[in-house]
Amino acid sequence: MQVLTLILLVTLLIEAVVDWAKNFVSARFSYQQVVAFIAALIFAAGLNLNFFSLIGLDYRWPVVGVIFTALVLSRGSNYAHNFFDNLSNFVKKQ
Numbered sequence: 150m151q152v153l154t155l156i157l158l159v160t161l162l163i164e165a166v167v168d169w170a171k172n173f174v175s176a177r178f179s180y181q182q183v184v185a186f187i188a189a190l191i192f193a194a195g196l197n198l199n200f201f202s203l204i205g206l207d208y209r210w211p212v213v214g215v216i217f218t219a220l221v222l223s224r225g226s227n228y229a230h231n232f233f234d235n236l237s238n239f240v241k242k243q
Contacts, residue, residue, distance in 0.1 A: 155204070165217075165224055169182070185225075186220065189218075189220070193222060194215050197215070200218045200221065201214040203218075203236060
């Protein structure tokens with residue numbers, strides 16, 4: 150069951166990456182998205198927030214976890230709250 154929960158969390162992460170890339174390619178990309186991502190990246194890197202380490206995974210390239218975490222944070226508080234709520238539920242089940 151834990152593997153299924155992990156897969157669901159990673160799908161949320163992939164959805165964030167695809168949505169961000171889709172907006173970039175379709176020219177619907179705004180400077181607010183760039184500023185939000187840069188700000189989130191500064192905070193995530195400075196606070197060493199890493200999506201993968203939060204769930205106890207040892208990812209080969211830790212910087213990727215920080216970047217993914219910043220991407221989730223840059224999507225806004227509602228999205229981040231839902232994402233990290235699901236992440237918290239996953240950690241509690243382990």
